[in-house]
Amino acid sequence: MKKKTFTRCFLIILSTGVFFAAFFAVVPDCFRPSGTLRDIRQQQKLRVIMTNNANVYYSYRGEYMGFEYDLVRAFSEYLGAELEILTPEWDAMFPLLDAGEAHLIAAGLTVTPSREALANFSDGHLEVQQQVIVHKSNNTVQGLADLEGKTIHLSAGTSYAERISELQKDGRALQTILYINMPTEELIRKVADQEIEVTIADSNVALLNQRYYPDMRIAFPIEEPQNVVWAVRTGETELLEQVNTFFELIRENGVYSRIYERYYRDVSIFDYVDLKKFHKRLKTRLPKYKDIIRKEAKKYGFDWRMIVAVLYQESHFNPRARSHTGVRGLMQVTKATAHEMGIRNRLDPSQSIRAGVGYLAKLYARFADIKDANERLLFALASYNIGYGHVRDAQKICQRKGWNHRRWTAMEKALPLLRLKRYYKDTEYGYARGTEPVRYIKRILLYFDIIKQKSREKG
Structure with missing residues (x-):
């Protein structure tokens, strides 16, 4: 099969989420593997050695994630194989690979002289130093x-x-x-x-x-800068070729970028004073509100840790917080929202959390056209910050620009345009400080990531 044709097939299948096994069943001559590659196809199982950490592979609330894990999962779908993860000690990885207990290693490795004698390595997919x-x-x-x-x-x-x-x-x-x-x-x-x-x-x-x-x-x-690679047994050239082809394809169709953004978006953002306060207040202030946060988050199906991140971004866990716009309390509820959600005292922590989470749930429900739950929540959060109407205006800008109006990455570009007259003059709700919800969500995702890590450390 010619590479151009195979690439087109792969892009169609991966973009629609169809499992690769179905593709090979319909077009059996697309690909004729041999050796280890043939074994993977026949057994329909890809065994991968990984390390258990925040960069590679870990479990959070029953869901497996990690930058390398998401890449490996996409590769298993590409091969039409079930994924099996092995997490041996670091010094056992290459011996297990050599013994045939696994097909490849994806553990954040770089190539070193000593490792070159132990395995063959893929093209690099991430530059590090x-x-x-x-x-x-x-x-x-x-x-x-x-x-x-x-x-x-x-x-x-x-x-x-x-x-x-x-x-x-x-x-x-x-x-x-x-x-x-x-x-x-x-x-x-x-x-x-x-x-x-x-x-x-x-x-x-x-x-x-x-x-x-x-x-x-x-x-x-x-x-000097080096590349993160995957390792296969020495001589497994066909499997290595498929790994390299896979990396090339996911760069072409945007899958790699989406995975990268999920884990390393704004990773260089670092505010020492803010993060020190955040870590401290997770211990000193959060415990007073944790029970009500858990209760309200569960009521609407939200991850309570995400609500913690939102609450900190809104008020730094200060129940008497007040912004220059007049919003008040832990969840910075407006008077109109307080009335809509049926609370009387915005400074009461329980009432504020109940109103804030309930209102966020209402906004979430209004984006039913966005099927991806994670993307949908980001749109709801942006609406909580800047207003539902402005978010819908930004979506229309996305559509005019040919951007995917249901992707937050597109909205990060569109929302700031609401500051510019040539864009907001044609919108229903007019001017907005569109950079604010972008920064707002970046901070929330940062706090959420830290809380997830702390949960993982506690087991």
Whole structure:
């Protein structure tokens, strides 16, 4: 089958969500795999080795997620195979792959000289760079020379340990303590808690964990940019070709961008003071309101952690909060909304939460034309912030521009246009500060991500 034809088939199938097995059943000659690839097709099972962390693969409220996991899941659909995840210790990954216990490794790997002798690697799908991680208060580590005499804590067998070894061979007086199967996230936590002084992490891992551990500091890079890859057994060229073709295709049809945006959108946003306050107030202020939040969220089918994120963005858990526009209370309810939702005292925490969550549910119901629940919630939240009419106006701008008016990524471009007369003069509701709901939702998603991580840490 010619590549152009196969690409067209794949784009149609993936865009409509049809499982690939159905495609191969109808067009059996599209693809004739052999070796491991044939085994995957015959068994209809793809076994993948992954690590259990926020960047690769984890479970949240019974749903599996993670940047690499979403890519692997899409690849399994591409092959028409059921996905099976293995999460061995770090030092067992390559031996298990070599023994044929899994078909590939997708664990945030980069290529190193020692790994090249163990497996074959795909084309890169994400550029990263190794970064030195220290505590925020540590001003003594500003460059490579400052690491001499310091103890660098690393997990054995990682690309970080290999890079430090290279620097030692080049004459750098670097001291290390190596751990067996210690997750990089745990070492970052130890730095943030000042249990250790220095560790190393890839830039994507460091940026994501900066949200969870704001007392860490990304100091400087110690390696040139590298690519995250997948690994297959040595000699499995056909499977490797399909992995590379898959990466090419999902870049073409936008699937890769959507997955990337889900996990790394605005990952570089970092406000130390705000995040420190947020982490502190989750402990000191949230407990007083957690029960009522859980109750109201459950009533409408919302994730209570998302409601916590909204509540913090609205008032920082301050029941007497008041904005310059006159909205008040934990959920910053307007007088009109208070009347509509049947509450009398906007400063009463229970009433404010009840009114705010109930009103959000009403807005959510009004976007029934948006079938994706996550996208639909973002539209409801934007309406909570700027008003339902303005959101519908922005959707019409999307349609005129040829953008998907049911995708939040399109709305992020359209809403700010409501500030410009050439756009708002043709709308029903007129001018709006359209950049505000975009920033509003970015912050809510950031807080929600942190709360999810804390839930995962508690098991």
